[in-house]
Amino acid sequence: MSDLDQLPVAVIGAGPVGLAAAAHLHERALPYTVLEAGDGAGAAVRQWAHVRVFSPWRYNIDPAARRLLDEAGWVAPDLDALPTGADLVENYLQPLANLPQLKPHLRYGARVAAISRLGYDRLRTTGRESAPFLLRLTDGREILARAVIDASGTWYTPNVLGTSGLPAQGETDAAAYLEHALPDVLGTDRARFAGRHILVVGAGHSAANTLLSLAELAAAAAGTEVTWAIRSLSPTRTYGGGDADALPARGALGTRLRAHVDAGRIRLLTGFSVHAITPTDGRVAVTVRRADDAQEQITVDRIVAATGFRPDHSIAAELRLDLDPIMGATRALAPLIDPNEHSCGTVPPHGVDELAHPEPGYYAVGMKSYGRAPTFLMATGYEQTRSVVAALAGDWQAARDVRLELPETGVCSSNPADSVAGDDCCGPAPERTGKGLATGISGGLLAAPLNLVSTEGPATDRAGGCCGN
Incomplete structure (x- = not known):
């Protein structure tokens, strides 16, 4: 030897x-x-x-x-x-x-x-x-x-919010308004979300998990608004296979999320790329660039970066x-x-x-x-x-x-x-x-970040999975 x-x-x-x-x-x-x-x-x-x-x-x-x-x-x-x-x-x-x-x-x-x-x-x-x-x-x-x-x-080492693989303009300075993936919305982190307008950015299972928790919080805490933004033009990949999924909890995740979006409890924005983030009067203004290169602005209280x-x-x-x-x-x-x-x-x-x-x-x-x-x-x-x-x-x-x-x-x-x-x-x-x-x-079983599901119900994939972040 x-x-x-x-x-x-x-x-x-x-x-x-x-x-x-x-x-x-x-x-x-x-x-x-x-x-x-x-x-x-x-x-x-x-x-x-x-x-x-x-x-x-x-x-x-x-x-x-x-x-x-x-x-x-x-x-x-x-x-x-x-x-x-x-x-x-x-x-x-x-x-x-x-x-x-x-x-x-x-x-x-x-x-x-x-x-x-x-x-x-x-x-x-x-x-x-x-x-x-x-x-x-x-x-x-x-x-x-x-x-x-x-x-x-x-x-x-999460991905940045901005498109092109670069941080959005002002992203570093707005860190106080940003949340890591999978915050404990219904538990220890509840006070930061209840009664606030929350923007969730990402199309993976971790985003879906947070959205389901926020929808539950919105039903209990007046004034809680939930907006979901994805870069693609369709949420199909996040909704997944529903009843056809061999892992029932994962399939149910997309089914529940779709129901909240269809009912208007979660506002869905498609073709959404974060261009700039600007703190303003205790909130944060998010400038977005659409697929046609047009820009608009949405003002929220907190942003959950579920971007992988x-x-x-x-x-x-x-x-x-x-x-x-x-x-x-x-x-x-x-x-x-x-x-x-x-x-x-x-x-x-x-x-x-x-x-x-x-x-x-x-x-x-x-x-x-x-x-x-x-x-x-x-x-x-x-x-x-x-x-x-x-x-x-x-x-x-x-x-x-x-x-x-x-x-x-x-x-x-x-x-x-x-x-x-x-x-x-x-x-x-x-x-x-x-x-x-x-x-x-597809989409993974358990990763380091793992495939996850909310404590109240169906799952999300913390690693992003097949149809990930």
Whole structure:
């Protein structure tokens, strides 16, 4: 064994996918350390603890993690039940993190500021593969590792409100009026929304979830107004498949949302692009640009930015990454997940080969691996980690035997009557031959951001899903 092999594998993030990586590393008897910026396991999941996912427990538990928990006498939840974010943390992630096999390897309050190779900047080549990774934390501590599995996710790097991928004019200065995706409208955040005019921007399941909660709040709190703005000319992709969806909670989400819009309880604005945001007299004026390039203004009290997420690769600036210029994923993975082509189609099983970079030993897994594509599935992340860890253990046969079984869904339909050409993400999926068993789910099951449902009823997809943000 080389000196490099004796170093631990560094796992960044103690969310569902990061802890799955830890479980697989334990099973492979590989040394590892998990670096979590928060104060406990599932720190990002706790940000949406009030929200219920629309995929049942059976799809939310990594197999290696399940084996460790079962050995410890864990009482598994009802596999057909739909957990909240709080349930995921309290009944799965925290028990997993507390196992004696994993707990000594978890370091909380450990935020990674940068990753490099010891003694090597990005330019130097000779001997590079033999140099350990150097991870510098924000407090100045440094850690050496033989490999890096980056499962840090995208929750803390949401997309901007403005169109063209740029912040709207004045967006930074108007931060006090902006809300992150999935606020607890009916709970701890109620006072900020009751009796106010709220604008929700986004066409994904996270937007739908917030809209349903706001509609409920409006029925109870006088003066609450709800406006929903989307860039497309039709809400068809957000409404989804209704009764045809194999995940009933997800199908019911769109059905309920459509009913509120049709009844006028939610005002829908289509062809809407945020151009500028200007605080004025304790409210915020939003200048919008329509599809015909005309501009108009709407004044509201708060804006919920449910516009999806993007990865932050800045910590790996000194590593040799080969990122697709569109997706921000690896070049091998990007065409498999491109939502312009098949966001509602099947995402083929993929593993270490599709996740590899020119920098040997560095792998982004989970939501971060998908770049800006909103089609990530948590079950996919579990299979990614299994494949990567098998490769790190030298078991390439297992690493390349990538398999994934997910329920099929009826959410996609060909050419819905009210869809707009070029805007319908739910067209027929292209046939493809993938390794192992193909996924058959559109919109995701559980992602890091996950597919979620309001605590009072049907679901939303915190990751955006097939018809995502």
